[in-house]
Amino acid sequence: MDRRGFLQQSAGVVAGVAVSGALPSAIASAANAPGMASGVLVAPDAVLNQRYPFTLPPLPYAANAVEPAVDAQTMGIHHDRHHAAYVTNLNTALASQSALHQYTLGELLMGLRRWPAPVQTAIRNNGGGHANHALFWNLLAPGAASAAAPTxxxxxxxTRDFESVAALKAAMKTAAVGQFGSGWAWLVKTATNRLAVRGLPNQDSPLLEGELPIVGIDVWEHAYYLKYQNRRADYVDALLARINWDVAGAQVG
Ligand SMILES: [Fe+2]
Incomplete structure (x- = not known):
């Protein structure tokens, strides 16, 4: 299923769940917004379409493929242990919630307020962690595959919303460096089909508010501390120089 299909189906499925809590109106708007992706199936979409039991996709490149921006040891630990733990913990939390096994990861995140209270936090943290990292790996350009600029x-x-790529990167850096504690800086597409930069805590996915994640910068210390220690700004600069803009572009269509 392509991204348009995923969002349209998700909006319909989640809207049809008869429980309390307001579905973010942005979901329906986003699903019908002009300019949505068509026919581009990238790995993050495949993860958003997973249902219980969730599985950890392999890294799409060797652990050292994004050096020197991300060292191989950090890449390996980050994927094999941290991302894996989000998947394991999500499965553990949902094991007894058979009524939720019919929903995809994307639906679980977009409909968070509709699920039983005891599992909302697990879905938010571990479901968000699974979705966020699945996109993150694909957004890093391995070796010579780096896409030099958005197209x-x-x-x-x-150009419309930030005037320039440099201005966008500056806004992303400000959000990433300024994020207090653990979290992510995001470039998102809003319900009104605009680009915006968000700083979100922990593993909160932009999908929780019906916004489409386009680019995410993981600023948890597990993402950079072995190499950069407290120099988060240097890590953010290095990552922003290694964004695979082809993958980012596939998120907006
Ligand atoms: Fe992470």
Missing amino acids: GRLAEMI
């Missing part, structure tokens, strides 16, 4: 629709939207 197509994403480039047009960046």
Whole structure:
């Protein structure tokens, strides 16, 4: 299923759940927004379409493929232990929630307020962690595969909403460096089809508020501390120089 199909189906499924709590109106709007992706199936979408039991996809490249921005040891621990733990913990939390096994990861995140209270935190933290990291690996350009600059629709939207790629990167850096504690800096597409930068805590996915994640910068210390220690700004600079803009572009269509 492509991203448009995923969102349209998700909005319909989640909207049809008769429980309390307001579905973010942005979901329906986002699903119908012009310019949505069509026919591009990238790995993050496959993870968003997973249902219980959830599985950890392999890294899409060797652990040292994004050096020197991300060292191999950090990459390996980050994927094999941290991302894996989110998947394991999500499965553990949902094992007894058979009524939720019919829903995809994307639906579980977008409909968070509708699920039983005891599992909301687990879905938010571990489901978010699974979705966020699945996108993150694909957003890092291995070796010579780095896409030098945004193109197509994403480039047009960046020019419209930020004036330049440099200004967008500056906003992303400000959000990433300024995020207190653990969290992510996100470039998202809003319900009104605009680009915006968000700083979100912990593993909160932009999908919780019906916004589409386009680029995410993981600023948990587990993402950078072995190499950069307290120099988060240096890590953010290195990552922003290694964004695979082709993958980012596939998120907006
Ligand atoms: Fe992480």
